[in-house]
Amino acid sequence: MLAFVAAAAALILAIALHVPDPQISPALAERRADVTHGAYIAVLGDCAACHTAPGGSALAGGLPLSTPLGTVYSTNITPDPETGIGKYSFKDFVRVMRLGVRPDGTRLYPAMPYTSYAKMSDEDLQDLFAYLQQSSPVDEADRANPIPWPLSIRWPLALWNIAFLDDSRFVADSFKDAQWNRGAYLVEALEHCGECHTPRHATQSLNNSKKFAGAVAQGWKAYNITASPQSGIGGWTDAQLALYLTTGHAEGHSSASGPMAEAIVDSLRYLKPDDIHAIVVYLRSIPPIDNAPAIALNPPAATAEAPPTSLGAQVFAGNCANCHDWDGKGVQSPYAALLGSRTVNDPAATNLLAILLSGSSAPLPAEHVFMPPFVRGHSDDELAAVANFVNGYFGNGTAQITAADFSSARMALH
Numbered sequence: 358m359l360a361f362v363a364a365a366a367a368l369i370l371a372i373a374l375h376v377p378d379p380q381i382s383p384a385l386a387e388r389r390a391d392v393t394h395g396a397y398i399a400v401l402g403d404c405a406a407c408h409t410a411p412g413g414s415a416l417a418g419g420l421p422l423s424t425p426l427g428t429v430y431s432t433n434i435t436p437d438p439e440t441g442i443g444k445y446s447f448k449d450f451v452r453v454m455r456l457g458v459r460p461d462g463t464r465l466y467p468a469m470p471y472t473s474y475a476k477m478s479d480e481d482l483q484d485l486f487a488y489l490q491q492s493s494p495v496d497e498a499d500r501a502n503p504i505p506w507p508l509s510i511r512w513p514l515a516l517w518n519i520a521f522l523d524d525s526r527f528v529a530d531s532f533k534d535a536q537w538n539r540g541a542y543l544v545e546a547l548e549h550c551g552e553c554h555t556p557r558h559a560t561q562s563l564n565n566s567k568k569f570a571g572a573v574a575q576g577w578k579a580y581n582i583t584a585s586p587q588s589g590i591g592g593w594t595d596a597q598l599a600l601y602l603t604t605g606h607a608e609g610h611s612s613a614s615g616p617m618a619e620a621i622v623d624s625l626r627y628l629k630p631d632d633i634h635a636i637v638v639y640l641r642s643i644p645p646i647d648n649a650p651a652i653a654l655n656p657p658a659a660t661a662e663a664p665p666t667s668l669g670a671q672v673f674a675g676n677c678a679n680c681h682d683w684d685g686k687g688v689q690s691p692y693a694a695l696l697g698s699r700t701v702n703d704p705a706a707t708n709l710l711a712i713l714l715s716g717s718s719a720p721l722p723a724e725h726v727f728m729p730p731f732v733r734g735h736s737d738d739e740l741a742a743v744a745n746f747v748n749g750y751f752g753n754g755t756a757q758i759t760a761a762d763f764s765s766a767r768m769a770l771h
Contacts, residue, residue, distance in 0.1 A: 377458060379451040382479045395488025398481050401547040401632075402474070403624040404489075407431045416489070417441075417497040422468050423575045423769070425561065427504035429468040437494035450486045451479075455524050457514070464514035466502075467561060473549035476527040476542070521562035536631075540639025543632060548624065553579035553616065570646040576769030577615040578707040580699050585645035587652075598637045603628070605720030609654075609697040614708060614717040621720040652702045653753045669746025672739050676731060677747075685751045690726045692719045695751040702752040706744050710758070710766040713740050737763040 399405070408431045410419035418433040436443040442450065449460040455475040457465040465471060502509070518524075527546055529538040544550045555563045556572040570588075571581040583589040590598060597607040605613035605621045613621055625633070673681075680693045685701075687693030695701050700708040712728065719726035731740065737760035748756035 377452065377456050379448060379455050381448060381451055385479050385483055388480065388483065390487035391484045392487045392491055394481075395484035395486070398485040398547065399488055400624055400627045401543065402485070403548070403620055404434065406619050406623040407469075408434050414493075414495040414497060416492060417495040419497065419500055424466065424468050426466065426508045427502065429466050429502050429504070430500040431469075432499045433495065433497050434489055435492055435495040435497075436490045437496050440496055440498045441494060442489065443494060445486075447483065447486050450489075451482050454482055456522070457518065464511040464518075466514070467517070470549040470552045472522055472563070473546055473552055475522065475524040476546035478526065481547070517560070517562075521560065536635050536638050537642065539632065540635035540637070543636050544639050548620075548636070550582070554582050567646060567648075569643050570648055573707055573769075575616065576707075576766060577617075577711050578703065578705070579617065580611075581646065581649060582640060583643045583646045584641060585647050588647045588649035589643075589645060590640065591645055595634075595637050595641075598640065599630075599633050602633055602636065606692050608691055608694070611698050611700065612692045612694065612717075613720050614700070614712055615715070618718070618720040626721065649699075650702065650704065650753050650755055652697055652699060653751070654697055665746070665750070667742065667746060668739065669742035669744070670750075672735065672743040673746055673750075676735075677743070680728070690719065692726045693728075695747065698752075701747055702755075704748075704753075704755040704757075706748060706756045706758050706762075707766075709744050709747065709756075710740075710763060713744065714763070714766055732767075736760070 408416045408418050413419050416435050418431045420431040422429045433441040435441040438444050452458050457471040527542050554569045556567050558564050569582045572579055581589040584591045586592040601607035602625045605618055680688055681695050682688050685695040714732050716730040717728045740763050741758045741760050744758040745756055
């Protein structure tokens with residue numbers, strides 16, 4: 358028995374200390390990196406969104422990311438030799454991107470989406486590395502992650518990788534055309550959509566039985582993007598999907614807020630039209646999953662001349678009607694439209710609560726549309742009342758938000 362325990366302990370130790378080989382194609386040594394293409398890969402991968410803190414230097418890290426394990430701070434990926442990746446070899450870089458292992462053997466938490474980046478091609482990784490190496494170096498030390506023991510111990514992540522990491526490259530489906538395969542590569546690897554839109558098990562591995570069916574992270578819900586007409590994007594036209602991905606708004610459907618708005622600002626709006634269309638083509642092929650009530654599409658019966666008189670309606674009249682109007686179509690901008698929005702129809706009102714607490718702005722700066730947070734000057738009871746009113750008046754009336762829900766939302770957002 359002791360011999361078995363000793364052997365098991367030795368095996369676990371060997372796994373924990375092993376620095377895996379990222380398996381780069383030898384043919385890559387003869388290829389010259391394309392820095393311009395690497396810049397585009399950085400946009401596709403949305404690197405700046407996580408590796409640039411508010412008010413901080415580009416790609417110097419320090420952005421706090423809330424996870425079920427605790428707060429994880431993004432790292433410095435500028436070519437600074439002491440605090441960034443300036444001393445990384447290309448092999449070191451690929452190992453981090455595909456396997457989540459630093460040159461010194463430190464394991465990364467899967468808050469870094471290496472589980473998706475593992476599918477990237479050698480060529481795209483080579484171009485991305487070349488681009489990062491010629492960016493401006495910033496002397497900015499990584500911040501310590503305040504994750505409590507024993508979750509702060511990193512070596513068990515080696516076992517997590519064995520159990521849950523599929524580090525195989527993306528392989529084109531020969532039964533699909535080039536456009537579909539390009540969309541699959543973008544969605545599955547570079548844009549890593551599943552990291553937010555797929556729910557997770559308690560182990561924090563993706564629950565691919567509900568792939569793209571929607572999930573909550575950092576206090577925001579990434580909605581169902583399967584082909585379900587009721588719960589997902591099955592009822593959207595190709596043009597509406599493309600417009601949403603590039604501007605953050607699709608008339609009659611939704612306006613982006615929170616992390617999705619950030620993804621549009623930092624990544625999606627810069628994509629080539631062909632790549633946007635490829636993403637749309639691939640999303641159309643995602644098997645539908647029905648897991649949310651139908652969205653109410655009929656405009657409310659009441660008018661501005663005869664508004665409701667509940668507490669929620671009073672809060673709406675005093676704070677919201679000037680921008681959103683009583684018909685839900687928006688006044689100053691289409692971004693303010695409420696009709697058809699999943700945010701308004703969600704029974705949990707996750708993003709509605711987040712917007713009331715944090716505010717929202719149009720993803721495209723040219724719109725200059727900003728909704729301020731309403732947490733100051735309003736009690737939790739008032740905010741719960743207006744959330745329920747908006748859901749009932751403009752949505753499907755399935756929400757039952759309480760003041761306690763706002764307290765929970767605050768904790769999730771901060």
